[in-house]
Amino acid sequence: MAEMTVIEAVRDTMFAEMRRDDSVILLGEDVGSRGGVFLASDGLIDEFGESRVIDTPLAESSIAGVALGAAVNGLRPIAEIQFADFMWPAINQLIGEASKVRYGTNGVKTAPMTVRVPYGGGVRGGLYHSQSIEVLFAHTPGLSVVAPATPYDAKGLLATAIRTNDPVIVLEHKRTYRLVKGEVPVEDYTIPIGKAEIKRPGTDMTLITYGLMLHYSLQAAEMAAANGIDVEVVDLRTLRPLDADAIAESSSRTGKALIVQEDTPAVSISSEVAAIIGERCFFDLDGPITRLGPPEIPPMPFSPIQEAAFMPSPEKILDAITKLAEV
Amino acid sequence: MAEMTVIEAVRDTMFAEMRRDDSVILLGEDVGSRGGVFLASDGLIDEFGESRVIDTPLAESSIAGVALGAAVNGLRPIAEIQFADFMWPAINQLIGEASKVRYGTNGVKTAPMTVRVPYGGGVRGGLYHSQSIEVLFAHTPGLSVVAPATPYDAKGLLATAIRTNDPVIVLEHKRTYRLVKGEVPVEDYTIPIGKAEIKRPGTDMTLITYGLMLHYSLQAAEMAAANGIDVEVVDLRTLRPLDADAIAESSSRTGKALIVQEDTPAVSISSEVAAIIGERCFFDLDGPITRLGPPEIPPMPFSPIQEAAFMPSPEKILDAITKLAEV
Amino acid sequence: MSATENKSLNSTLPESKPGSGQISGERLVELYRTMVLSRYLDQRVWLLNRQGKAAIAASAQGHEAAQVACIEATDPSRDHYLIYYRQFTAMVALGTEPEEMLRGFLAKEGEPMSAARQFPLHGAHPRVDLFNFSNVIATQLPQAAGVALADKLKGLDAVTVVYFGDGASSQGDTHEAMNFAGVHKLPVIFFCENNRYAISVSIEKQMGIESVASRAAGYGFPGVRVDGADVVAVHEVTKTAVERARAGDGPTLIEASVERLLPHTTDDDHTRYRSTEDIEQMSKRDPLLILAELLKRRDLITESQDEEIHDKAKKRVNVATDTVDAEAFPNVDTMFEHVVENTRGHA
């Protein structure tokens, strides 16, 4: 065991997987001698050289498309998109192509590729370094989407993603990179795609969340506990496929569900979680299925007070918990 | 009044709007002498010439980006994306840029542009001529998304879109183009963005849908009526912003909600509609919030029997109605 | 031995093939056979569409010479082919049997490329490394760069050939792919079949220049324009590009000028946008007639041998049609397979 940050867990995992398997390569903007703009790949080029750690031209569609071609021809590329906000040019190669390679070829070809994407706000990123981009990926059959929130989950899910024989999108919340520390086993392990985890057991209410909001939610749950409300916190971890069983089991057991997310709510992960609960737990609930998210404005203002006003916070989550508990 | 098809309503509206306002132009692949691959723009180039009806190079990002630049500089472009499946290259200019022009410039610049997109399946389109693409657009603040299902709504909503001072995505279901006929007033009218419409009043259950599924749902409702189940059918018409009031009012009144869509269900319009109902109608419902959609596989197989198995049909909708009525 | 048999996955280059850039008379006749077979099959598919049996078809008529000659210069046992929907003849040349081709158009069980999930010719070939993941124009070009990158890392001398049209040259992906391949000197051949139309959009509305090949200079590798109706010429420039790629010298952009003899697809009517003169003019550039004339001029075939070739092809197509027409559609249940590994569906 070693205590490390999320970014250290990501880096260590890339080192380990590239040592483990020669066919793993990393490509993206500035991933070489710069070590990535967040230093996620710091040192990789020194160990693995320019042929396996490739500084690409500034062109995301080709980053995704080249990774896809290389994956189809026997490599296991990790493509880094520098910021989630710059993912849009790559959508055609990911949503349009990679997601359907196995299906569209009846299994003759597969695309074992991983796309790592730093996302999310609360980092003074303004409109173009703060976005959450999970919706479209989580909607698309053929893709898997993971969003680890802790160093432990970051290592286990990234290792799984790299070894999976299909495209996996790994969403890494920028704010957690250095903020969140935790114990990480030195030895090899993986975490299955599609499994949520109860990060805090509780009896009065189920709070379902992921990413940075997990940490704010855990803080809010502690504050609520001080007020006598025992909140169970479920970390989705995988956004496609969602762990509908875990969501439904916990919600039915506690009888109340609060979904917290950083992304704007309309047509989002929280919508789907609410829909699952509304369909599967209807007769077990004793309060409305509640969602907490930011306002429906472009995420998110650069100005610090406004950014804070945009982001859900432990305090706002506590408010929502308290209100739902009173129903 | 004149009876016409959806495609005729679209074409007539473009003629009318281009006559009405010199700043309206149309650009896209094959919109000129070919008249568009669906003949939506048949004849336009003869009346308005090559400078206002522009056959673009085969490059969707530039179609959207050029339309955006022209909109910012005083025109009202209608950009046609030939098939929804080819929208992905344009996402960066639409989701990343157009949606945030007004917000990101504090209102100094605006982007009065319309993007027309034929979408949807049931046309033997296979994996790349059948897709529904509404999710990401409906999620994005700053965009409006309409999906008219009838000739009347197609005219009214397209006219509104063209006259709106912000980007509007107009989703035209390919299967409705020639299948659906209806009365359309000759005179000018518009339909407000954000307003759903009850297309069939009923008392036992609310069925919420849009696009081609409206027509299948209306058929199913008639069959259900024969069995003594009186279904209210709500046509969303606008997917962003959703008409939450209309959804909630009808669902609370009937006490049961069934959401029908053609798009794959996970993280979709039906998720959001279910979430709205779960939050706002919780105490008025007497049955689970039910969704009917296709399976979670890439939309949709080319092979005819499989395509039929993928698509929701009046019969499958009737089944869902019957089941929910029995709860 | 027919050209198709000759070109199955495990064949190496036929012995009769002379040195770089040259092609034997014997091989020319084989290529002609393939082109004739492709032509009849192509016509049959169009007919099946008119009969309501094939949902849609894009034709290679007019592109046949460029397609067979390009493939003749490569090695199907080790090279990769990223095609697009107009590669009908290329698929025949690479060993796809007429029955297999027809299963694509009729969406029948056993369709080899995608189990009839996709439009005809889309998916991946089970025997040759030939694939076409989607209908989305130009996405195959960055993918081709990736395929070649993997070969380069693995130290293989395989060549990746990627096909695209003049319209596809406008896509951002085309630029990004050529730029990437240029930086890394990848063993890719960018093979553009320029038929001067993208559906109805003529080349003047597509680009401000005459020749797609001229863009290669902007990426640091050679570009060459060739008459796509001239089998010998296409073979020669492709052979040079293949040698360059295998030697590690990087990509080549080849632009073959061809004619699209039919409308864009069975859904199109090209009289809406092509003038009568344009249609008449281009019809004279039918590569089948041009090659037949050459073969006869060079005494490589006689008139009666030519007739025999035609007869054989026609019969082959008839047999295949009867077989496939009688076959079933795929079972509904198979549509849940292969979404991701080891699952049926994936919610």
Place this chain on the structure above:
Amino acid sequence: MSATENKSLNSTLPESKPGSGQISGERLVELYRTMVLSRYLDQRVWLLNRQGKAAIAASAQGHEAAQVACIEATDPSRDHYLIYYRQFTAMVALGTEPEEMLRGFLAKEGEPMSAARQFPLHGAHPRVDLFNFSNVIATQLPQAAGVALADKLKGLDAVTVVYFGDGASSQGDTHEAMNFAGVHKLPVIFFCENNRYAISVSIEKQMGIESVASRAAGYGFPGVRVDGADVVAVHEVTKTAVERARAGDGPTLIEASVERLLPHTTDDDHTRYRSTEDIEQMSKRDPLLILAELLKRRDLITESQDEEIHDKAKKRVNVATDTVDAEAFPNVDTMFEHVVENTRGHA
């Protein structure tokens, strides 16, 4: 009269300006003033970042000559400018006051481009037609083609200038924009500031060729490479491009070779990827020093006038810093405005 005052929205070209391609000594001194002011302001912003007051900054240091000279050749009262984040000096030259610039970096109330919703320099200028919708590289190029298309339809003779870096040249959007502009012979100037780096990625990894300008041939319009530290030369090539555009002859691609004197942004450390020699070498190409030397050699300014120019700029920056530092952040409530017309938020 300072250069910034001179360049406000409603000014026409200054009378003192001589014919095409030439620039008067008087104007050269004005441009120098602007560059000096920009430099001090730029340094201040960097300092404010180190003090924790500015979240992030990208610097134009090294790009100043190219930016002022390009704008000098255009007409701000009718032309359009689509900039990117490194256009610090361009914004100063186009009349953005130091206070306004600082409000961007400190995210203060009254920030003119986006009401402090965006990163500094992003948004749209309230007085000049200068804008920069996003941080997303190269999206401005197709937009510029659209802006120019609208002018062409309206029969205006305005020119659209769009700026981008060497890294941006790799994006698909860059290709699509140039292709579109080439087909329609649009009045656009594609102005590339090539500093040989895209963050850490050097030009050799960015493209397989030497010069971005050479790509213009692939779109059917002229491309020219110019020393971006040479005000006179940049002005001259831009002037030619402006005349070409106004005359309806279409686009020009200008590539100005410049140096990025500082790391990519305040978040970057360029010693991780640039050699000491590289950094030393490029530092010698400081355009401020080069222009100062020219002005003195030509007796356009004396040593003491130069000092005065520096002093004045320093003071201007100090005043602006004090003013803006004391200002408030925008009210929370304004963040709900301008999502779409006539709404607050939009669910």
